């Protein structure tokens with residue numbers, strides 16, 4: 186791993202969350218249990234919410250359930266995906282709603298690695314537009330950035346992308362869709378992620394990539410072959 190990764194100053198930086206700005210273990214050990222214990226409540230008590238109704242249909246379709254599936258069956262399907270850490274869109278939609286309540290009530294505060302928020306502020310101050318692309322839903326991302334240990338960071342983020350409004354994170358077409366939406370040339374966009382498959386997809390779309398390897402985090406051992414790598418955002422030099 187080199188000390189510094191030097192890249193021509195980009196128009197836009199797009200950040201992954203889990204394993205990149207923030208600890209995967211915090212998400213798995215704090216956020217996942219918080220959502221697990223509230224799936225039934227959100228499905229039953231907010232059944233008329235359009236996002237809940239859409240998620241319900243998607244769970245039935247993707248889980249191979251009948252149209253008359255019970256809340257118990259839906260919850261069992263969601264918990265199965267959670268156990269397998271499958272980042273299914275309906276699971277992420279419901280988690281986003283549940284976590285939004287948790288952040289708003291003060292039950293939850295997000296986690297960021299020590300180097301992440303200073304770099305986000307520095308890049309923003311340098312005039313670089315910042316975006317998020319995460320499997321976490323846009324609602325979850327907004328709660329996450331709105332309730333950090335350093336307060337509300339949402340004003341630093343120009344837009345949020347997830348698997349609903351951009352597409353799967355391991356497919357180049359999603360990165361092309363984001364470039365189109367933000368109106369930036371692909372080669373002037375830098376994507377930071379902990380997952381090689383996501384970096385490969387961004388690279389295929391013509392983006393610059395930086396692999397983030399946080400020692401002790403979930404995907405550290407898998408590495409980010411084919412991409413420059415860093416252990417801290419402090420190692421990125423935009424020139």
Ligand SMILES: CSCCC(=O)C(=O)COP(=O)(O)O
Pocket residue numbers: 201202203204212216272277280318319320321322325326329354
């Ligand atoms: C604040 S988003 C919560 C984290 C989450 O549920 C998730 O799936 C993050 O995945 P990522 O694409 O950011 O690695």
Ligand SMILES: [Mg+2]
Pocket residue numbers: 201202203204205378379380
């Ligand atoms: Mg990640």
